[in-house]
Amino acid sequence: MMIRNYVFDLGMVLFRYDTAYMTRLYVADEQDRKLLEDVVFDRKYWDLLDRGEISDETLKAKVRTRLPGRLHAAADRIYDHWIENLIPIEGMEALIRKIKQTGAGVYLLSNISEGFAKTYKTVPQINEVLSLFDGFVFSGTVHLAKPDLAIFRYLLDHYSLEPKTTLFIDDNEKNNLAAKKIGLQTYLFNGDVRSLSSYIKLG
Secondary structure, X not given: OOOOEEEEOOEOOOEEOOHHHHHHOOOOOHHHHHHHHHHHXXXXXXXXXXXXXXXXXXXXXXXXXXXXXXXXXXXXXXXXXXXXXXXXXXXHHHHHHHHHHOOOEEEEXXXXXXXXXXXXXXXXXXXXXXXXXXXXXXXXXXOOOOOOHHHHHHHHHHHOOOHHHEEEEEOOHHHHHHHHHOOOEEEEOOOOHHHHHHHOOOO
């Protein structure tokens, strides 16, 4: 079956989401870094953020309650700048441009905050890649998150995509299994852009 549309995840597929790196940029002390990384990027907050159930400011307030006062400013800096500290996966932009040249559609389906959706265009290295896309579903905006089947149905319905001719690319096997349940083709991305390119026969 010919693939007519490609759906990409964002974190660890288009951009490297490295919490240790994001923390290290602002904090020198190793012990402080570890504490800040564990608290600022705690999934119990980020899962709520991804579903649009809390705001950026609420997350920062919750983080502060678990940190000594001397680290509050550092925690805020780390969180306030995480979007601009995402690192593009080498070779992915070029691959997306090749896909676009074939006439196929390119879409984004990401568990990510509403804050990201509102601000990513101000970050050049992110906007350069995402400007190539034909459509977006940000979990925080629609208040749904992978692997909930509802977010995949939302994507398909919103952009009138046919599941069997759409390839979903994610680094999380749970998300891929969910996508398969509603008929999407899937690819488990492991960081190797060349392998992905070979899989979709673009060289």
